Amino acid sequence: MSANKSLAAVVTGRNQAWQVVEIDVSPPSAGEVLVEWAAAGLCHSDEHFRSGDRVAPGRDDDLFPMLGGHEAAGIVAEIGPGVTKFSVGDRVCASFSPICGTCTFCVSGRGSLCNGNKDFMVRGQLADGAHRHHFNGEPLYLMAKLGTFAERTVVAERSLLPIPDDVSFEAACLVSCGVSTGWGSAVERAGTRPGDVVVVVGTGGLGSAALQGARNVGAGQIIAVDPLPFRRDMAKTFGATHAVASIADAKPIVDELTWGQGADRVILTPSIVTSEILHDGLELTGKDGVLVVVGMGPLGETPVPIDIGSFALYNKQIRGSLFGALDPRVAVPSLLNLYRRGLLDLDSMITRYPLGEINRALSDQLEGRNIRAVLTMNGH
Numbered sequence: 001m002s003a004n005k006s007l008a009a010v011v012t013g014r015n016q017a018w019q020v021v022e023i024d025v026s027p028p029s030a031g032e033v034l035v036e037w038a039a040a041g042l043c044h045s046d047e048h049f050r051s052g053d054r055v056a057p058g059r060d061d062d063l064f065p066m067l068g069g070h071e072a073a074g075i076v077a078e079i080g081p082g083v084t085k086f087s088v089g090d091r092v093c094a095s096f097s098p099i100c101g102t103c104t105f106c107v108s109g110r111g112s113l114c115n116g117n118k119d120f121m122v123r124g125q126l127a128d129g130a131h132r133h134h135f136n137g138e139p140l141y142l143m144a145k146l147g148t149f150a151e152r153t154v155v156a157e158r159s160l161l162p163i164p165d166d167v168s169f170e171a172a173c174l175v176s177c178g179v180s181t182g183w184g185s186a187v188e189r190a191g192t193r194p195g196d197v198v199v200v201v202g203t204g205g206l207g208s209a210a211l212q213g214a215r216n217v218g219a220g221q222i223i224a225v226d227p228l229p230f231r232r233d234m235a236k237t238f239g240a241t242h243a244v245a246s247i248a249d250a251k252p253i254v255d256e257l258t259w260g261q262g263a264d265r266v267i268l269t270p271s272i273v274t275s276e277i278l279h280d281g282l283e284l285t286g287k288d289g290v291l292v293v294v295g296m297g298p299l300g301e302t303p304v305p306i307d308i309g310s311f312a313l314y315n316k317q318i319r320g321s322l323f324g325a326l327d328p329r330v331a332v333p334s335l336l337n338l339y340r341r342g343l344l345d346l347d348s349m350i351t352r353y354p355l356g357e358i359n360r361a362l363s364d365q366l367e368g369r370n371i372r373a374v375l376t377m378n379g380h
């Protein structure tokens with residue numbers, strides 16, 4: 001397929017199946033790069049948009065038709081004018097959050113909160129707001145201005161990070177979003193310490209990385225909670241000492257391990273964080289404990305009943321977590337180094353599917369037959 005065409009997985013309306021179609025791709029403009037994607041993970045953020053559970057009523061025209069994907073790795077195929085960070089042939093991964101490198105958050109090592117990402121979920125290219133990807137003549141919305149469920153897309157150089165030569169594209173793609181988010185949520189955001197009793201609720205891509213993060217810092221006991229049997233089995237290989245189907249089943253285990261004081265760290269990584277999960281997670285959180293909310297909730301306000309007395313008197317904390325509070329510029333090389341040393345198991349998380357089988361990949365992921373589906377493109 002020529003450089004200005006690409007196979008791509010597109011959704012034309014709320015809750016429709018992915019269609020793998022040919023799209024038109026314009027050449028990169030100033031500050032942009034054409035990337036040939038090799039591997040792209042299915043992150044639940046894409047699914048929130050496809051299913052429409054995070055699309056406000058009446059906003060469908062802003063999102064569809066949508067080219068999905070934001071967790072990916074590939075090779076630079078062409079550079080636009082003024083690109084300084086990359087050359088043709090460089091191996092790169094996507095950064096779902098563009099990084100300007102100069103705002104307060106970037107210069108203080110909090111690149112995932114970059115002020116330059118404030119419009120990264122709206123239509124148009126990061127560089128100039130124009131469209132460079134069309135399907136049947138219609139401009140496409142690109143997930144996180146990346147659209148990596150495709151053979152090639154044009155993205156801003158600010159949305160890319162270099163990756164080393166000796167790691168696979170599949171491994172690098174997981175670190176570009178889900179694995180960093182899960183790992184950082186356990187290690188950085190929850191601040192897990194040696195000996196802690198840690199609960200991870202939801203052990204798909206994010207949760208499996210959170211389990212490994214907790215194991216690596218020396219958590220005492222790690223309780224995995226997931227209703228899907230395959231996920232519970234895999235959780236044991238990622239460091240869980242216990243694996244149960246529900247938060248209710250985790251409660252007596254936590255009580256026994258902590259003499260009724262509650263868990264030190266509770267990390268919420270299910271597909272959707274409901275008010276019940278948040279409430280029950282906070283009940284499980286013990287004295288001076290930290291509850292980290294990683295998964296997304298339903299759109300809009302969600303009332304959550306909280307026992308304010310025990311929240312105050314037990315010195316509890318609730319923390320949000322974007323990209324595990326890590327800076328992508330640091331997280332990508334350091335987590336790939338842990339992978340190289342065998343301290344972070346990415347290979348067991350990956351199930352490969354060709355781009356054309358994206359709908360099977362998605363149903364396998366939603367029904368818990370894999371940990372992370374990774375689409376492969378361009379012969380990789």
Ligand SMILES: [Zn+2]
Pocket residue numbers: 043044045070071096177178
């Ligand atoms: Zn993601």
Ligand SMILES: [Zn+2]
Pocket residue numbers: 099100101102103104105106107111113114115116
């Ligand atoms: Zn910035």
